[in-house]
């Protein structure tokens with residue numbers, strides 16, 4: 631098992647990164663590469679099936695999770711563009727599917743089950759990539775996951791959400807951008823470039839709405855930064871249009887970033 635990214639990269643000097651991870655893993659476990667590839671292929675299919683099985687009407691036992699992924703997918707003119715909208719909606723859908731006790735692939739953990747599929751499934755659709763290519767991405771992701779697990783933590787109980795979701799995000803990025811790590815050009819680099827523009831008309835509209843909600847004189851105020859709350863009759867909650875905090879009918883906090891109940 632690779633103990634560092636450096637070791638992984640040096641083992642892949644004369645081969646693709648995914649192949650170096652596959653060979654190293656098979657050597658460790660005395661496993662057959664063809665069987666390993668077939669197993670990874672089944673995991674990839676299971677990820678896609680989890681998304682197909684998502685039911686927007688389903689709710690978790692607590693009633694708090696469910697339906698948001700479908701709402702995200704239906705948003706008109708999303709602020710970050712349609713690709714990021716799809717990424718966000720798949721992440722939400724699989725997180726909700728997990729909360730509703732659906733079948734998921736824990737990669738690296740159940741809590742982070744939405745991250746890898748959220749990046750890889752929309753990318754496959756958009757670019758028309760083969761399942762074989764996606765399986766290769768998963769090997770690179772798995773290699774990075776192993777390094778993180780050895781050198782830091784993938785446990786939410788130990789390192790918080792960032793240990794799970796942060797690790798999964800790093801794994802997804804490595805899987806997609808493996809060529810870049812090996813000093814080669816990558817066709818998706820621009821798509822995931824943090825410097826890509828997010829300036830869209832909706833950003834201005836949202837900013838304006840936030841200002842109006844801050845200035846509105848009468849409605850109950852959000853304890854986070856003071857925006858006017860709106861009554862959500864369908865969910866029977868007070869919702870903040872500025873940053874998404876939510877409160878129950880009795881004012882009890884349901885969702886952050888606010889940390890206090892509504893007064």
Ligand code: FES
Nearest residue numbers: 852854855870873
């Ligand atoms: S002002 Fe309400 S969530 Fe920020």
